[in-house]
Amino acid sequence: MLHFRSLLCWWGLLNKRLLKRPGFWAVLLAVPVLVLVLTLAASRNGGVVRIAVGLEEPQSPAARQVAQRLTERESVLETVLCESADEARTLVETGRADGAWLLPADLEERFDRLSAGEAVPLVTMVVQEDNVLLQLSREKLFAALYPDLSYALFAGFAESELQERSEEEIRKYYGIIQRNSRFIEFAYSDGSPVDPMESSFLVTPVRGILALLILVGALVSAMYFAQEAEAFVWMRRRKRFLLPFLCHLILTLDLAVAVLAALGLSGLVSSWPRELGSMALYCTACAGFAEVLRNILGKPRRLGAALPLVLLAGLALCPIFLNVRRFRMVQVLLPTFLYLYGIRSGEFILYLAGYTVLSWALGLILARIRGTEEPGEA
Amino acid sequence: MESIEVRNVQKKYRRKTVLRDVTFSAGPGECIGILGGNGSGKSTLLKTLAGVLRPDGGSFTLGGADLFRDDKRRAAAVGYVPQGTPLLRELTAMDHLRLWYRPEALRRGLNGGVLEMLGVTGFLKTPVGKMSEGMKKRLSIGCALASNPRVLLLDEPSAALDLVCKANILDYFCMYRNRGGILLIATHDPQELELCTGYRLLRDGVTEPYEYRGDLRRLSEDMKS
Amino acid sequence: MRPGFWPYLILRLQRVGKLFLPLLLVAALLMTGIGWFGVSLVRQDEAGAQRVEIGVVGDFEDSILRMGMFALRNLDSSRFSIEFVQFSEESEAKSQLRAGKLNGYVKIPEHFVEDVYRGSFQPLTYVTAPGAQGVGTALTDEVIASVSELLSVSEDAVYGAEQYARDHGVMLEEGSAGDVLAMRFLEQILRRDELLQVEILGIGDGLSLSEYFLCSFFVMFLLLWGVSASPVFAGQDMELGRLLKCRGLGSLRQILAEYLSYLCLMLSTVLCLCLILLLILRGLDLGGDIPARLLESGFLLRAVPVGMALGALQILLYECANGMLQGVLLQFLAAVSLGYVCGCLYPVGFFPELLQQIGNILPAGLARQYLSAALSGQSGGWLLLGLAGYGLVFLALSAGIRKHRLAE
The missing domain is CATH 1.10.357 (Tetracycline Repressor; domain 2)
Structure with missing residues (x-):
């Protein structure tokens, strides 16, 4: 009981030394504010690519219908409806659109010619450079063309093979079965469902960025510990080993409060119990990581020089902006990677727990070897 | 009442040997002045005895028990006042005392105990960032005395203090010594030297007995040679 | 001084x-x-496109599924940007996903082909990587959603053809009405890239x-x-x-x-x-x-x-x-x-x-x-x-x- 009260007392006072700094409060408050501003500003999505949809004949019903499908549906592609093909082409030429899909005036006739077996293009695509994003975006165009194309194929089949000429009968049997269900459903590896559009792709990197903030906080605590270490000179040697972990953990947990508030405001939290648990585990893992680095690098100047490298590794290798599928052996050295994967995978949470234990153990062993339990020696 | 014995203590920093063979002893009521030039290893010696640094050899016994091997006993028996004032700027005096004192000991210290004697009670709610050097030093001494130690290691305790504060602190040390405590002081200060009952000169990593008779000029020449 | x-x-x-x-x-x-x-x-890789790797888990003893995989890998226009990797066990696919070797995998339920013929089937499941939804993941997911739509629309039309044939007692030489129509749809889906005429302007003033x-x-x-x-x-x-x-x-x-x-x-x-x-x-x-x-x-x-x-x-x-x-x-x-x-x-x-x-x-x-x-x-x-x-x-x-x- 005495040890627990003593620990609480230490916890409170070490926390107080951080919370008495106005600058630290400024950082804590800035985090949710910045994220809230971004979430509100990004509520109307931009798009991964910007496609101008141009109609050669604005009055063409088939083209208008396809254009409507393209522009009305929520998507990671931004589609802009232009009143003419020339306008769409100009947007591409001037760099204001990544590509243009030009729907011809005789789109309906082209569907019929296709269903009769003629090879005829349906849409002209104008681009400055044909990159992978534009290639993948074509599937959206096909999905918008397809209802009309499939009807044309069905009608052609009905006429040629089933000898049915009545438009009414053809329409009736085309629409006779409408399952209204998806052919493919989405799930995460733990079986939980996912809505592909559940959150804006502009906002989802926020979790990763904030996770990096916590990692940076742990590293800064490691740098800062060298300055403060003398103040703990009266601590018994045996307990002194745990002191840096405690300092790093306190800072990361303070940052975690701000980060959780930010995640809540941005709508990125799906389950609060899971969120709180994984965050607490992540903070502990960061404390271990920072302590290992502190014992390896020694001087605060070296830690400071290494900081941007760790940041860059985090930005590049962790699933924040990209899901890089290489260098897995390096990725698992970063607690941020395990945390981000662990949000949707219980397995990775276990890995994170194992990582935490290992990093704390390694930190303690390195401290023993190095003898950096001595204040001011790091 | 137990005596301390320091035997063959060694300490190296990477390849440099700072303490080669330090040996001396002190009994209750004694105050040993550790003399030596800048960089001679006085602070290193005190830090090693205090447990801040790990020794590379030798022993430090109190009543026959080697304090280098008994961390718990050393923490209870030895108090250390470092050269600077290693305190956390944002915390108050009371916060620091709560870190190092048990609740009952803190109550006793504040009510007629050592903390009251040091005058710490007068600025309990003051943050360290707003304290004067004298206040910080008194607080440091108060923190060092948390375990009611029998041995007190002092590294230039009255440096940068005003005359009144210095006098008060030296009076306290005098009282501590008279009550049977053992003091080791690393110092150049004449008033602190006056407090001592014996002297050791630290030179080339080795201590030797020294006779100081109030002649600072001679002392500085001896330190150089 | x-x-x-x-x-x-x-x-x-x-x-x-x-x-x-x-x-x-x-x-x-x-x-x-x-x-x-x-x-x-x-x-850009040698084929000129960055490849997304998607696993496909199913019972490939079924000839229809084997044919489908063949078509995806060799005929479909997506083959330049997506590589499909076949797995017989879901655990293998899961472990590859975990190791970062796949962007995701599609799970084909048991008896899927028979169920499709019967007109009632469980949907395929696309399992995505557990990391955050970046641009690549969002785009891949949208592509899959678009493909799902193509298949849904096609399937409804095929059932419509089957229903017509049953109601009117029509028999075709090549096979059932649904199968024949399905092949026509399949042919069109695999050749969908030919539906586009691409005009590349070059970079010009932009970057x-x-x-x-x-x-x-x-x-x-x-x-x-x-x-x-x-x-x-x-x-x-x-x-x-x-x-x-x-x-x-x-x-x-x-x-x-x-x-x-x-x-x-x-x-x-x-x-x-x-x-x-x-x-x-x-x-x-x-x-x-x-x-x-x-x-x-x-x-x-x-x-x-x-x-x-x-x-x-x-x-x-x-x-x-x-x-x-x-x-x-x-x-x-x-x-x-x-x-x-x-x-x-x-x-x-x-x-x-x-x-x-x-x-x-x-x-x-x-x-x-x-x-x-x-x-x-x-x-x-x-x-x-x-x-x-x-x-x-x-x-x-x-x-x-x-x-x-x-x-x-």
Whole structure:
């Protein structure tokens, strides 16, 4: 009981030394504010690519219908409806659109010619450079063309093979079965469902960025510990080993409060119990990581020089902006990677727990070897 | 009442040997002045005895028990006042005392105990960032005395203090010594030297007995040679 | 002796000089890392497309499924951008997903083909990677959703044909009405790329994706660089400053001296490294025409005012933060927020109009556009003015804050 009260007392006072700094409060408050501003500003999505949809004949019903499908549906592609093909082409030429899909005036006739077996293009695509994003975006165009194309194929089949000429009968049997269900459903590896559009792709990197903030906080605590270490000179040697972990953990947990508030405001939290648990585990893992680095690098100047490298590794290798599928052996050295994967995978949470234990153990062993339990020696 | 014995203590920093063979002893009521030039290893010696640094050899016994091997006993028996004032700027005096004192000991210290004697009670709610050097030093001494130690290691305790504060602190040390405590002081200060009952000169990593008779000029020449 | 501006500047240069070699090493590693990151984003493989790997889990004893896999791998237009990997057990696919070898996998339920013929089937499940939804994942998921729509619409039409044949007693020579129609749909789906006529205009006045990322990552590099100088610039004690002030060196000149020393350090590490790298690349004929373009377009020269503006911002942030802790955290927040909103991590076109406008006028946005203008051969005069304005404002604010701190 005495040890627990003593620990609480230490916890409170070490926390107080951080919370008495106005600058630290400024950082804590800035985090949710910045994220809230971004979430509100990004509520109307931009798009991964910007496609101008141009109609050669604005009055063409088939083209208008396809254009409507393209522009009305929520998507990671931004589609802009232009009143003419020339306008769409100009947007591409001037760099204001990544590509243009030009729907011809005789789109309906082209569907019929296709269903009769003629090879005829349906849409002209104008681009400055044909990159992978534009290639993948074509599937959206096909999905918008397809209802009309499939009807044309069905009608052609009905006429040629089933000898049915009545438009009414053809329409009736085309629409006779409408399952209204998806052919493919989405799930995460733990079986939980996912809505592909559940959150804006502009906002989802926020979790990763904030996770990096916590990692940076742990590293800064490691740098800062060298300055403060003398103040703990009266601590018994045996307990002194745990002191840096405690300092790093306190800072990361303070940052975690701000980060959780930010995640809540941005709508990125799906389950609060899971969120709180994984965050607490992540903070502990960061404390271990920072302590290992502190014992390896020694001087605060070296830690400071290494900081941007760790940041860059985090930005590049962790699933924040990209899901890089290489260098897995390096990725698992970063607690941020395990945390981000662990949000949707219980397995990775276990890995994170194992990582935490290992990093704390390694930190303690390195401290023993190095003898950096001595204040001011790091 | 137990005596301390320091035997063959060694300490190296990477390849440099700072303490080669330090040996001396002190009994209750004694105050040993550790003399030596800048960089001679006085602070290193005190830090090693205090447990801040790990020794590379030798022993430090109190009543026959080697304090280098008994961390718990050393923490209870030895108090250390470092050269600077290693305190956390944002915390108050009371916060620091709560870190190092048990609740009952803190109550006793504040009510007629050592903390009251040091005058710490007068600025309990003051943050360290707003304290004067004298206040910080008194607080440091108060923190060092948390375990009611029998041995007190002092590294230039009255440096940068005003005359009144210095006098008060030296009076306290005098009282501590008279009550049977053992003091080791690393110092150049004449008033602190006056407090001592014996002297050791630290030179080339080795201590030797020294006779100081109030002649600072001679002392500085001896330190150089 | 009265301490003048120049002796103080020399003192600061000596102080930061100790960081030169470690920071040169850091800058080298940072550049290599950022270069690799950029290449990963825009990399073209031998077939000319970045490949997404998707697993397919099912019982491939069934001939229809085998045929379907064959068609996907060899006939479908997506074969240039998506690689389909076959698995008989879901556990294998899961472990590959976990190891990062797949972007996701599709799980085909048991008896799927028979159920499709019966007209009632469980949907396929696309299992996605558990990491955050980045652009790549979002796009892949949208492609899958589009494909799902194609298949749903086709399937409903096939059932309609079957129903018609049953109702009217129609028998076809080739097989059931549904099968024949399904083959026609399949043929059309596999050849869907032929439905597009592609016209490539060429880059013109704009930048290619590679060039865009080159400029944006360079700015990101400078923003992140600010963190590495924290051991010298964060949490400075004001005692020396007060002493200098007493001797006649006021807050503005102190800030100027510190800023110039910071700038020297930043530019010497970054530009030296860039120049050496580009000369080596050009000499070894690596990196296509990019090294030559960078050297000839004045890109490195333009990096100087960019460094000056961003350096002034970083000095201001260090001045605002009273301590190493706040200093580093602020630098990080500023670097990543600015970098993100100004289009240094995602292209600025990804953002809504309002955010694009804001990003384009912030310092990092101006910096990115100014560097882009070098590559596209534009003057960028207004951008330079904007950067200069920001630099002056930041320095003035820094001096004001220093004055206040010295007076405390």
